[in-house]
Amino acid sequence: MGSTMPLVELTVPEGTLSEAAAGVLQQQVADSVLTAMELPRTDFFAAATWVYVREAAKGLATTGAGTPPGVLVVVTPLEGFLTPERNEALSVEVTRHVQGAVGPDTVVWLVVHEVPEGNWAVNGGLTRRAKIDEFVAEAARAR
Template identity: 30%
Template sequence: MPMIDLTIPEGALTSEAEAKLIKEITNILISAEGFDPANELVQSVSVAFVQRPSATFVGGAPAPKPWYRLTTSVPEGKYTQEAILTLVKEVTEAFARAEDASFEDVGSRLWVFPVEVPDGTWGVNGAISRIAEIQALLARKGDEAIGPALLARRRRAKALEILEAAADAVRRES
């Protein structure tokens, strides 16, 4: 159930290429969360907001080619590092196809920001939805209860990063 914020400059893509791109990105991001893109319920809560700047500047000068930005927000715990690496690559490939350009050309003009929204801060229907509830609603049969495990895995990984950084700092100071 990604919330997708896309910046696509005015006139950068044909309307057909843009529609195909947004559908492809939606499916890539749903897969990155571990859901099935064929799941109609998951599709129905995967929303893309498109911003269309009339101009983009690089180094203070008008950009000669379009620059794109994608921020995708998902509940905390939904992304693994492998999923992030895969989604960035696949999204870049999708933009290259939409522009009919090379991966290298588009890749240097596409910024991708996969963001996890902290558990307990995703608001919808006038209330907060936690990862356990979201997972239970959207998961295929048998996967409904893994939300808390995903969150625990993410928080353990973050704690380990902090502990390792602190240990490195102590070693350097010694």
């Protein structure tokens, strides 16, 4: 079974974050996503949660008003883990982390793209909810 999920992509304006600040933000966002999805912070789930930070080159990203955009956060989980209430809590947490790293006036867009089961594969193996639930149960037994 492929197991990488969720995937998070942060797009920030060029030069916004140092490498160290990006690393801290990546960890904070990963933890927030795992919490929102109600997944344990085990080595397995930590390794399966990928957070990319991408820089938008100056002048290549703008709003319709011609002003620089803020930060775009795209969270891609397997379908069924996030409810509207969990999405809202995630948005609050991620916004707090991004604004802490980038600046308090930064506009933060968070978009969740759920992937239906059967549409997520890693290394040729489909990621299945039942298998993820097994890993969660295993982690609970290990406590």
